[in-house]
Amino acid sequence: MENLKIIGSEEWCAFETFGIPAIKARVDSGAKTSSIQANGIKTFxxxxxxxxxFDVNPLQVNRSISVSCEAKVHAKRSVKSSMGISEERIVIKAPITFGEDTFEIELTLANRDSMEFRMLLGREALHNRYLVNPSSTYLFSNIQEDEVEGMYTTFHTEKSGLKIALLASNPDLFSNKRLMEAGRIRGHEMVFLNVEQAYMKFDAREPQIRYRGGNVIAEFDAIIPRIKPSVTFYACALIRQFDAMGTYCLNSADAITQSRDKLQATQLFAKNDIHIPITGFANSPLDTKDLIKMVNGAPLIVKLLESTQGKGVVLAETSKAAESVINAFKSVKTNILVQEFIKEANGQxxxxxxxxxxxxASMQRQAAKGEFRANIHQGGSASKIKVTLEERKLAVKAAKILGLPVAGVDIIRSNKGPLLLEVNSSPGLEGIEAATGLDIANIMIEAIEKKLKFKKK
Structure with missing residues (x-):
């Protein structure tokens, strides 16, 4: 015990064999094994x-720096996540350096994008080497941010690609940051455009889009629209303007408009033989009782046509409650859909x-305790799942009917087979990237490259 060194709860370490000069590790004696953040894992x-x-993004706030690594597979183990979900992970061995100490440890390759640290050091690596002082940090080396940047200057990707704009409202959202980073990693010039700060000039000879302050927006090769519901009308006008000026838009204005109009989308799905929960729509309170019977009675779901991320979706457990909810919405002239409740889905x-x-990519979402609908924005959980061929075909067909190259398609399993719930034209990346370990942002950028027939020099 006297010969053991003291290590803090957070430490800078390095993997010289991988060319990683600095990565911040969380020291966790409660975890048995150590793990490192890894993307694009492929065995050969x-x-x-x-x-x-595999690729390592060693800095938590900068996915544009990526280090390509190779290692011999040491083992494959079943590891249980903090949510209790078991998955098989690849284990490698690699020498790690703390200050003047270098020794070999076992590392599991894991997606840690949603974690605070890119590296976790478990007790197997600490055994007979260190004692942990949880009140101290960076006892071996305290590297400053500007020093880290200098260490990784050779990893910055040269901009020699497309000029792509992300049309959205909040640059700090996880999905928006990921897309910006993914584009930069692939060598493209990425520009964030705030929907609400752009405006248009309609002219046959010289159409323009300007940005707040009168600046004319330069030409872009492509636009990635990520539109919040409250600005759908205005944002779609901007997307049509970009399209008219010859810019490729990943999702078109017409496709986004159709996806946001839940009534029109539902009608299109029914028309094209896509199985959905029985759904009703009526104008007058005089039809409420028959509307309830039409969807097989209570319990039933009441949906606002403008709902998003599970908001504006209500479970009415009795016929009386259903009548009250439906008529209350109608009294304030709010349009709703009434839909059968799929009890056997068990909140998934x-x-x-x-x-x-x-x-x-696909994930299964489980509703939080006390909730009837799966929603990770409201406390639900998500895990990777392999979908059936029937579910895969249903998702692809639904996106195609709405004309969406990129879509989040929500499906529910019922006694009648898979049923389509809805299609999202601006699906979030955080939940599905964390659940699957896949780099969805990169896949979206690759889709733009393929459409524009772009090839790296």
């Missing part, structure tokens, strides 16, 4: 031995992320 064989290639649904006609 070298001289009859299994190896793995599936989100399929569709890009250019393919389901590139």
């Amino acid at each position: 064989f070298k001289e009859n031995e299994e190896w793995v290639s 649904d599936i989100r399929c992320f569709v890009v250019n006609g393919k389901v590139v």
